[in-house]
Amino acid sequence: MFDETTVNMLIEGTGATLYMTLVSTLFGYIVGLPLGIILAITDKTGIKPNVVIYKILDFIVNLTRSIPFLILLILVMPLTKLIVGQSYGSAATIVPLTIAAAPFIGRMVESSLKEVDKGVIEAAQSMGAGTFTVIWKVLLAEARTSLLVGVTIAIGTILGYSAMAGVVGGGGLGDIAIRYGYYRYETGIMIVTIVILVILVQILQGLGMMLSKKLDRRQA
Amino acid sequence: MEPIIRVENINKTFSAANGQVEAVKDISFTIEKGDIFGIIGLSGAGKSTLVRCLNLLERPNEGRVYVDGKNLMELSEKELRKERQDIGMIFQHFNLLMQRNVLDNICFPLEIAGIGRKEARKRAYELLETVGLSEKAKAYPAQLSGGQKQRVAIARVLANNPKILLCDEATSALDPQTTKSILTLLKDINHKYGITIVVITHEMAVIQEICSKVAVLDQGRLVEEGTVEELFRAPKTEEAKKLILNGKGLGVEEVDDYV
Ligand SMILES: Nc1ncnc2c1ncn2[C@@H]1O[C@H](COP(=O)(O)OP(=O)(O)O)[C@@H](O)[C@H]1O
Numbered sequence: 005m006f007d008e009t010t011v012n013m014l015i016e017g018t019g020a021t022l023y024m025t026l027v028s029t030l031f032g033y034i035v036g037l038p039l040g041i042i043l044a045i046t047d048k049t050g051i052k053p054n055v056v057i058y059k060i061l062d063f064i065v066n067l068t069r070s071i072p073f074l075i076l077l078i079l080v081m082p083l084t085k086l087i088v089g090q091s092y093g094s095a096a097t098i099v100p101l102t103i104a105a106a107p108f109i110g111r112m113v114e115s116s117l118k119e120v121d122k123g124v125i126e127a128a129q130s131m132g133a134g135t136f137t138v139i140w141k142v143l144l145a146e147a148r149t150s151l152l153v154g155v156t157i158a159i160g161t162i163l164g165y166s167a168m169a170g171v172v173g174g175g176g177l178g179d180i181a182i183r184y185g186y187y188r189y190e191t192g193i194m195i196v197t198i199v200i201l202v203i204l205v206q207i208l209q210g211l212g213m214m215l216s217k218k219l220d221r222r223q224a
Numbered sequence: 225m226e227p228i229i230r231v232e233n234i235n236k237t238f239s240a241a242n243g244q245v246e247a248v249k250d251i252s253f254t255i256e257k258g259d260i261f262g263i264i265g266l267s268g269a270g271k272s273t274l275v276r277c278l279n280l281l282e283r284p285n286e287g288r289v290y291v292d293g294k295n296l297m298e299l300s301e302k303e304l305r306k307e308r309q310d311i312g313m314i315f316q317h318f319n320l321l322m323q324r325n326v327l328d329n330i331c332f333p334l335e336i337a338g339i340g341r342k343e344a345r346k347r348a349y350e351l352l353e354t355v356g357l358s359e360k361a362k363a364y365p366a367q368l369s370g371g372q373k374q375r376v377a378i379a380r381v382l383a384n385n386p387k388i389l390l391c392d393e394a395t396s397a398l399d400p401q402t403t404k405s406i407l408t409l410l411k412d413i414n415h416k417y418g419i420t421i422v423v424i425t426h427e428m429a430v431i432q433e434i435c436s437k438v439a440v441l442d443q444g445r446l447v448e449e450g451t452v453e454e455l456f457r458a459p460k461t462e463e464a465k466k467l468i469l470n471g472k473g474l475g476v477e478e479v480d481d482y483v
């Protein structure tokens with residue numbers, strides 16, 4: 005159907021998309037996980053209520069989340085150039101992807117941790133557990149299923165964002181789809197990239213959901 | 225007998241959306257070592273708030289809480305955490321860690337106390353035997369009945385050899401027969417280890433079954449206090465009479481023998 009160069013390009017594009025997605029998810033969690041923990045514990049009903057910290061972080065998260073990804077991509081270009089040395093290509097796309105993902109991941113982590121039964125937290129405190137123990141052994145451990153579902157959603161979302169980065173030459177499958185499908189009217193290639201994206205999302209979501217189910221001990 | 229818990233003039237007020245709620249109003253009482261002390265009251269009387277003031281899960285706005293001679297209100301965060309290891313607590317909804325099996329649930333307080341994994345597991349197996357659940361070591365809480373869950377919670381709370389055991393409606397989610405078996409277990413624990421037990425309940429039958437002394441709570445105030453016998457023989461307040469009568473309707477036996 006396609007010549008060898010096209011096939012190679014599609015394989016490379018898939019690799020680039022996976023690379024951008026997974027690395028951005030990782031960085032997103034490096035920032036988003038602590039962020040989500042702080043949001044969960046400093047809220048009114050948390051274990052360390054702190055109105056000031058909560059309100060500030062809450063505002064920052066809302067602010068970043070309300071900026072459309074395409075705009076953010078362009079907005080942070082100077083920063084990207086500073087960090088990566090260039091403002092186009094796969095590596096460069098990781099910067100805006102991480103910035104877009106972190107607050108969104110923080111919000112999901114916050115909501116997962118808030119699902120943990122207050123009674124269980126109280127039981128741990130009654131045994132003399134401190135804040136760190138409650139976070140590590142109660143909040144994160146009890147919410148692990150929900151947290152993993154969150155990871156799955158995050159990967160799917162970031163994968164979608166990474167395709168959007170194609171508009172500004174971000175590399176990966178999105179880039180290919182736009183270059184060939186939009187600029188050169190090669191609908192065949194565009195459709196194949198879409199199919200690959202769909203399959204990637206399906207596989208990643210399937211794996212994530214399977215893992216989170218497997219690790220859940222709540223059903224009899 | 226020497227006192228193990230002494231509460232002096234504690235107040236607890238919550239600020240809710242619709243104004244202030246005075247959940248505990250100027251309450252003082254003493255609990256002696258080795259007693260099974262009941263606190264009874266209707267729903268909303270302030271029982272849970274009061275019992276949470278005994279390990280400062282709820283910090284009173286005013287007053288003093290002495291446990292074994294130490295005023296908990298004056299302790300640092302760290303000292304308080306240490307002290308809590310001597311004050312166990314069990315709950316109406318058991319509050320087990322759902323993602324840990326029975327054995328690891330019992331190991332949890334030992335982990336908090338910094339005890340090694342091997343020793344903790346050994347102790348956990350012993351405790352499972354004490355509560356009669358040895359064969360459930362590897363089961364998860366979701367696979368257990370209510371009574372079994374409460375037994376695990378009791379094993380867990382005994383892990384650190386507490387001096388005091390606080391029970392907040394520990395049998396309220398259980399059927400009468402299971403309630404009886406859990407109360408028997410609590411009585412055994414009190415006998416065997418000399419642990420002082422504080423029982424919070426809205427059911428007179430529970431008080432009658434295991435308590436030696438009782439305090440009646442009504443709208444945040446302690447309105448009556450004495451031995452269980454005294455309360456049944458000659459209740460002084462309307463609230464106490466009402467609670468005894470309520471209990472009768474719910475199948476408290478032998479009330480007539482007292483009244
Ligand atoms: N965290 C809280 N915030 C606001 N009000 C509370 C809180 N906890 C308890 N209360 C109120 O205090 C009163 C006593 O509650 P509680 O101690 O739970 O009673 P009981 O355990 O006897 O049913 C109730 O009116 C309840 O609504």
Ligand SMILES: [Mg+2]
Nearest residue numbers: 271272273393
């Ligand atoms: Mg209550």
